[in-house]
Each structure stands twice: as structure tokens, then as C-alpha cells.
Amino acid sequence: MKEIQAVMQQLDAVRNALIKGDIYQSIPEKILVIMDSVQYKPRRTHIVVPDDHEAVLKRIAAIDARIKTAGKKATISDAELDDLLVHIASPDPLVRDKGVFYLFNRLLRQTVLTPAQLIWVKDRLLQDDYLFAHILEPENDAVFLRSFSVMFLAGILYANRTFYHVFSEAELLAIERRIMTYAIVELDLRGYVDGKGWAHAMTHIINVWSELNEAEEIQRADKILMLAVVLQAYRFSDNALAYGEDSHLTNVLISLMNKHQLYVDYCLVILQEWQRALLTMSPQDTIAFWNRWYNRNRFLQSLLVQPELPEKIATYLRKISDLF
Known part of the structure; x- marks a missing residue:
């Protein structure tokens, strides 16, 4: 499948750049570029x-x-x-x-x-x-x-x-x-x-x-690369992820963050980029828009109530809690 191979090649390029230290904070944006490049059949x-x-x-x-x-x-x-x-x-x-x-x-x-x-x-x-x-x-x-x-x-x-x-x-x-x-x-x-x-x-x-x-x-x-991919896939889903996906995502994310401070820092990078994008977004009268909106709300609320949530993440979520 040419389309699948193209996605993997783009992922390989992002991975190589990350390992070389050429990119870091921009990984979520580069994942989104790959997502937008996929050509679906009608x-x-x-x-x-x-x-x-x-x-x-x-x-x-x-x-x-x-x-x-x-x-x-x-x-x-x-x-x-x-x-x-x-x-x-x-x-x-x-x-x-x-x-x-x-x-x-x-x-x-x-x-x-x-x-x-x-x-x-x-x-x-x-x-x-x-x-x-x-x-x-x-x-x-x-x-x-x-x-x-x-x-x-x-x-x-x-x-x-x-x-x-x-x-x-x-x-x-x-x-x-x-x-x-x-x-x-x-x-x-x-x-x-x-x-x-x-x-x-x-x-x-x-x-x-x-x-x-x-x-x-x-x-x-x-x-880190897979962390960014999974969170972007969750973030840009047009489906309502209302069957326990939010709490499952939260539990796995916290388990990862508890392994090393690096994952805490990178999770914060992703959350901050997500928040910046939200502040420039205008509401749309589509089911996809509102599914994404409430998927985010459920996920962040699920994170915030976790007793093992790293304080750095908890502090940031409390700061922006009026927006979810």
C-alpha cells in the first residue's frame, strides 16, 4: 500500500530527526502534518x-x-x-x-x-x-x-x-x-x-x-515519539471516545510519566500546544468538532483526579481548568 508506506517513511524521518536532536517540541505538529497528508478513498x-x-x-x-x-x-x-x-x-x-x-x-x-x-x-x-x-x-x-x-x-x-x-x-x-x-x-x-x-x-x-x-x-x-502519536490520534479523532478511552489513556500516561521526568516534561509540551491551538479555535457546528471538544474535556478531567499525577502536570491543569 503506497499510502501506508508513505506514512511510515514520514514517521521514519521524524524519528531520525528526533534521535539526532534536530527536533523536539515540534514533534506533535509534524505528526499532524503526516495525518493531514493521508489520502483516503471515497x-x-x-x-x-x-x-x-x-x-x-x-x-x-x-x-x-x-x-x-x-x-x-x-x-x-x-x-x-x-x-x-x-x-x-x-x-x-x-x-x-x-x-x-x-x-x-x-x-x-x-x-x-x-x-x-x-x-x-x-x-x-x-x-x-x-x-x-x-x-x-x-x-x-x-x-x-x-x-x-x-x-x-x-x-x-x-x-x-x-x-x-x-x-x-x-x-x-x-x-x-x-x-x-x-x-x-x-x-x-x-x-x-x-x-x-x-x-x-x-x-x-x-x-x-x-x-x-x-x-x-x-x-x-x-x-516519546509514540507518546506524541497516541495523543495526537486521540486529540484528532472525530468519534466520541466515550467508552473508557479517556481513563485508559490517563492510566497508561501516568504509568509512563512515573518512569522518568522526561516523559512528564514532554507530556506538558503536548498539553501546552493543545491549549494554544484551542485558544485560536472557533466553534464549529459539526459533530466532529464537539466530539473532539468533549473528548479533551473527559481526558483532562480524568487526568486531574489521578492521585499519582505529577505535580507539574497537575499545576498546569489547574491553571487552565476553566477551559474544560
């Missing part, structure tokens, strides 16, 4: 989704029962794994949420996957036809495949950090690069979709971000 193309709902639920139940019975000796074949991944594209919440997702979590908790399988699943989920499926098109059901690819990556990162320890620094950076690209390009940040269950892409992005923040292999410059 029409949807045909989306292929699994339609064997009853059959796959039986297969999932059979695997689940086998895993429970086998305990530490449990295994899963590559073909079965492939079948599970195919079905995260299902718009049926019984298949995707309560079927594949629950079973995959069990596989990770019991370390059923071999190290080779963990790497294979990670590579599969990062592919364009999973992570970026139909992403440049108007709102569509492929969001479930994209978003759950991100969610499963968060689980894989946790399993790697806790049990497997097989991903190299290069692999972790490759995941970060593609998830930042996803966060920049994804416009469909719906929470709960009536009749189809959770899409929740922003929450899943934050989950991956949280795991990458725990990776000691990733240097601070990369963590």
Missing part, C-alpha cells in the same frame, strides 16, 4: 468476512476443551491458529469477542503457543491485509479485523515480556512503527457497534502502547 470495496459462524464456534469450543484438559501439555496446530486469526475479521461478536478472543487469551496465559508460533502470529497480524485492511476507505466492517489485530498484538507483547522473551529490539521497533502508522491512519475509532460488538480501536492502540512502554529494549526517544 468508496468502499467489497469486504470478505467469514460466514461459518456455527461451525467455527464448534471448532473453538473443541480447542478450548482440549486445552483445558491437557493443561501444560496442551498444543495447537498451525492450521488451527490460522483458522482463529481468519475469524477475528468476523462481525459476529460471539465469534470474534467471546470466541476467538477468549480462546487466544487462554492460549497466551497457558503458554500453549511455541516461540515459533508466537513470532508467526505476530508477523501475520502486522501484515497489510490484517492491520491495514480497507483502512483508507469509508467506515466499514474491516475495522474489526484491523482493531483486533492490534488487540492481539498487545496480548502477544505481554506474553513475550512475561513468558517467552523471544522478540529482538528490531522486532519491537517494527511493531511500534506499524502501530504508530495504524494510529495515524485509522479514522474509525468507534467503541461499541450495535449488533456487532466492540471495535474499540483507540483502546487497543493504548494497550499496545502500554506494553511497548514496558520494553526496556526501546529507547526513550522512541517512547
